[in-house]
Structures are given as structure tokens and as C-alpha cells.
Amino acid sequence: MSGPLRYLSGFGNEHVSEARAGALPVGRNSPQRVAHGLYAEQLSGTAFTAPRAANLRTWLYRRRPAVVVGAYAPFEQPWLKSGAAQGEAAPPDPLRWAPAPIPAAPTDFVEGLRTLCVNGDPDAQHGMAAHLYLCNRGMGRRAFVDADGELLIVPQQGALRLVTELGRLEVAPGEIAVVPRGMAFKVEVDGPSRGYVCENYGAALRLPELGPIGSNGLANARDFLVPVAAVEDATPGSAGFEAEPGAYEIVKKFGGRLWRAAQDHTPFDVVAWHGNLVPCKYDTARFMTVNTVSYDHPDPSIFTVLTSPSDTPGWANVDFVIFPPRWMVAEDTFRPPWYHRNVMSEFMGLVHGQYDAKPAGFKPGGASLHNAMVPHGPDAEAFAKASAASLAPHKLEHTLAFMFETRWRLAPTAFALNGGLLDTSYADCWRDLEDHYQ
Incomplete structure (x- = not known):
């Protein structure tokens, strides 16, 4: 990666940025003639008549509008799947996958996407997909646009540089990035890179309500960083970058499905922009963890970073939840997560370290799926240790696990079931749980 980037801060803000002074119209969105011969284009993330507090849109002032592109033809990428219809029937077993190897052959972000599980329907605008990405080269003169959903990217190995229409983001393991539906971007890497992607077909991700927590806590809005305008192949007078x-x-x-088209110019030609539909990044180390200071293990909803609501209040289309370093101080309490059957479906990944409910078998870069009403919980080793542990204050360190939790059942893909990563002995981790009744 090259030198450090500048950012704007704030989640949900009305941001303004220009790579060339005077490029942004003042007092109007689409003047008869935009400064410097630019075109005005609006990108809408919600319907025009969405409530004002939820309305998402950004105005872009660019050298050529996005409509200047050739005809699309199919693009073959057999590993990327969408919606429940492209998943496979599978029994209600707990599932776990080993970390996927990064290909040795040159592979970029789009070529390296591998879908593990899917639900919902992108055309109906509900549900999600959980993908892996496995890549070792940048995208060069290729850009990706997801018209089906918003993308939440979780690096696990290797830092990424995301080049978007609104500017650039550098995202390292421990950080996340969100790219809005319909926004062009490309991914550059310095070496072998692996991570996870939540493709959200539903309502845009937002900060969860805090309720009795109060006005501060969890992921704070000011810690989300947004790019500043930067033009690829910049002309003199504009802030930009070479490619x-x-x-x-x-x-x-x-x-x-994936489609491809050619155009004779860069899509990253936005000289100025303003709006609230923006890509962003967030450092999970800034998450203000809330936990018990008395007894019991609270529900994992206290670790929610972002949420996409569904049409039923409290039942998320998808929640993004993290399990970061934190103090464990509960008295007379079994401190790991309890045994559970959940109406929601839980897809988990591990960025680094160990997950306290699964000290063995769940590896960084791996994943697990516990679908709706599939029993899960600490393995036999974790249960034995936690049941006998001293309850002195203990800091759980050097760990970062996460969860995509969704109200819809997740269907594994053919790759997930037959791609050589599935741990067919996963359920054995509970086999040694004995009957201790006296």
C-alpha cells in the first residue's frame, strides 16, 4: 500500500468532499452546467419517498456518467451464489468449515469469491449471503458493482485497499468495510489475502438502537471513517492517484448472476460528491463492549455493531455482531456462551485468536453455521474448564470472532458441502458431555 489516506468521520452523516476546489455545486444539486465540465449523477440507496431519517442518496460530480458503458455479457464465476434458491438441501446439523487455502494461481477479489451459505432473495430485497474471499492480486482495470446487495467486508489475512467511486479506504484485519449497493469499487492487495463478506440483500445496515444503554456505547458513530474524493488517472488540479x-x-x-461489460475510461472519476450513501470502514478495537458486572452471561445482542432490520421489529434481516477482547467478571456464573437453540440462524467466523466456546477446532479463517433451532454451545473441553475455573476477574485477550445473525434459515452451497472444507466430525466435540445428574 502507498502512503496514509485521509478520511471523513461519522456514520449516517451528510458528507461533502471534492478533489478539486470549486467542483461541488453550492445551493443546488444539478446546475445547468456543472463546474469544470462535469456531469451530475445521483446514486439512490432508498426509494425517493423513504422517510427522511432513513433516506439514503449521494450526488456525484464526475467526468463521465455511469451510463457510458458497453453492453453486458455473462461473466463466469461458478463459486458465487445468491438467494435460497441457489443453496442446497441439508439436514439440521451444526456445520463447521476449516480455513480455505488461498489459491496459488493469480486470483483477484471477484475471481476469489466463494459462497458458503445463502438465504432470502435479492430480487425480493430480503436475506443475505455469507461469502469467503481468497485472492492474491489486485483487480487492476476491473471494477465490481453489486446491484443485488450491500457488502460488509471482514478481512482475516492481509490488508485491503478499496478504491470506490467516492474515494479510497485501507482496511486491515480487525477492521471492517461497508460498500453500498450499486457502487463501483475494486480491491487492491499486497499479497495473499483472505476474509469474509456479508452480502446484505435487505435494508441498509445501520447502528442498532441503544435503549437503556443510553446515548453512548457499542460502535460509536464518529469512529466510522468515510473516504475523501480522489480521481483515478487524475487531471492536473485534481487530487487523485495513478493507476x-x-x-x-x-x-x-x-x-x-455476474455480467461483464467494457468501457474505455475509469469508473473512479468522481471529482466531488455530497450525500449520506457512502462506503465506510470501522476499527473493531474501538467498540465499547457492554457486559455484566454482576452475574450471568447476557444475550450476544449486546455485541451488535450494525443491523439490517426486517419488516418485523426486533427480528433482524441480518445483524453483524463481534466478540472482541473483554473482561469477564461475573460471579457464580458459567462464563462462556450458554447452550442454545435459537429462532435466528448464526453464521460465525474467526479473525484471530480463539473463540471461548470452542478453544479447539474453530480456526482463524474458518467458519461455522448453526441454523434456526439447531442446538449449539460450548464443547466438552470448554464446559469442563469453565465449570471448574476460578471466578477471579479475567480478561479475554487476543481474540476477534464475529457473527452474521439472520432471521432466515441459511442454506449451504454445493461448495460448502463438497468443497473439502467441511468438518464432518464437528458434532463429536459435544460427544463427551456426560450426564452429571445426582
Whole structure:
């Protein structure tokens, strides 16, 4: 990666940025003639008539509008799946996957996407997909547009540089990034890189309500960072960055399929912009963890970073939840997560360290799925240790696990079931749980 980037801060803010002074119109959105010969274009993330507090849109002032692109043809990528219809029937077993190896052959972010499980329907705008990405080279003169959903990216190995229409983000393991539905971006890497992607077909991710926690806590809005305008192949007078010359290939996910088209210019030509539909990044080390200071293990909803609501209040289309370093101080309490059958479906990944309910077998870069009403909980080793542990204050350190929790049942893909990563002995971790009744 090159030098440090500048950012704006704040989640949900009305941001303003220009790479060239005077490029942004004042007092209007679409003047008859935009400064410097630019075009005005609006990107809408909600319907025009969405409530004002939830309305998402950004105005872009660019050298050429996005409509200047060639005809689309199918793009073959057999590992990327969408919606419940592209999943496989599977029994109600707990599932766990080993970390996927990063290919040795040159592979970029789009080529390296591997879907593990899916639900919902992108055309109906509900549900999600959980993907892995496995790549070892940048995208060069290729850009990706997901018209089906918003993307939440969780790096596990290797830092990423995301080049978006609104500017650039550097995202390292321990951080996350969100790219809005329909926004072009590309991913550059310095070496072998692996991570997770939540593709959200539903309502845009937002900060959860805090309720009795009060006005501060969990993920604070000011800790989300937004890029500043930067133009690829910049002309004199504009802040920008250089890239290899040539035409661009635009790969678009649309209706659950990938399509490709050519254009003779960069899509990263936005000289100025303003709005609240923006890509962003967040450092999970800044999460203000809330936990008990008396007894019991609270519900994991206290670790929610972002949520996509569904049409039923309190039942999320998808929640993004993290399990960061934290103090464990509960008295007379079994401190790991309890045994559970959940109406929600839980997809988990591990960025680094160990997860306290599964000290063995759940590896960084791996994943697990406990679907709705599938029993799960601490393995036999974790139960034995926690049942006999001293209850002195203990800091759980050097760990970062996360969960995509969704109200819809997740269907594993053929790759998930037959790709050589599935741990067929996963359920054995509970086999040694004995009957201690006296």
C-alpha cells in the first residue's frame, strides 16, 4: 500500500468532499452546467419517498456518467451464489468449515469469491449471503458493482485497499468495510489475502438502537471513517492517484448472476460528491463492549455493531455482531456462551485468536453455521474448564470472532458441502458431555 489516506468521520452523516476546489455545486444539486465540465449523477440507496431519517442518496460530480458503458455479457464465476434458491438441501446439523487455502494461481477479489451459505432473495430485497474471499492480486482495470446487495467486508489475512467511486479506504484485519449497493469499487492487495463478506440483500445496515444503554456505547458513530474524493488517472488540479492505463472491465452482480461489460475510461472519476450513501470502514478495537458486572452471561445482542432490520421489529434481516477482547467478571456464573437453540440462524467466523466456546477446532479463517433451532454451545473441553475455573476477574485477550445473525434459515452451497472444507466430525466435540445428574 502507498502512503496514509485521509478520511471523513461519522456514520449516517451528510458528507461533502471534492478533489478539486470549486467542483461541488453550492445551493443546488444539478446546475445547468456543472463546474469544470462535469456531469451530475445521483446514486439512490432508498426509494425517493423513504422517510427522511432513513433516506439514503449521494450526488456525484464526475467526468463521465455511469451510463457510458458497453453492453453486458455473462461473466463466469461458478463459486458465487445468491438467494435460497441457489443453496442446497441439508439436514439440521451444526456445520463447521476449516480455513480455505488461498489459491496459488493469480486470483483477484471477484475471481476469489466463494459462497458458503445463502438465504432470502435479492430480487425480493430480503436475506443475505455469507461469502469467503481468497485472492492474491489486485483487480487492476476491473471494477465490481453489486446491484443485488450491500457488502460488509471482514478481512482475516492481509490488508485491503478499496478504491470506490467516492474515494479510497485501507482496511486491515480487525477492521471492517461497508460498500453500498450499486457502487463501483475494486480491491487492491499486497499479497495473499483472505476474509469474509456479508452480502446484505435487505435494508441498509445501520447502528442498532441503544435503549437503556443510553446515548453512548457499542460502535460509536464518529469512529466510522468515510473516504475523501480522489480521481483515478487524475487531471492536473485534481487530487487523485495513478493507476495502470487502459480500458476498464465492469463486472456487475445483477439478479443473482455476474455480467461483464467494457468501457474505455475509469469508473473512479468522481471529482466531488455530497450525500449520506457512502462506503465506510470501522476499527473493531474501538467498540465499547457492554457486559455484566454482576452475574450471568447476557444475550450476544449486546455485541451488535450494525443491523439490517426486517419488516418485523426486533427480528433482524441480518445483524453483524463481534466478540472482541473483554473482561469477564461475573460471579457464580458459567462464563462462556450458554447452550442454545435459537429462532435466528448464526453464521460465525474467526479473525484471530480463539473463540471461548470452542478453544479447539474453530480456526482463524474458518467458519461455522448453526441454523434456526439447531442446538449449539460450548464443547466438552470448554464446559469442563469453565465449570471448574476460578471466578477471579479475567480478561479475554487476543481474540476477534464475529457473527452474521439472520432471521432466515441459511442454506449451504454445493461448495460448502463438497468443497473439502467441511468438518464432518464437528458434532463429536459435544460427544463427551456426560450426564452429571445426582
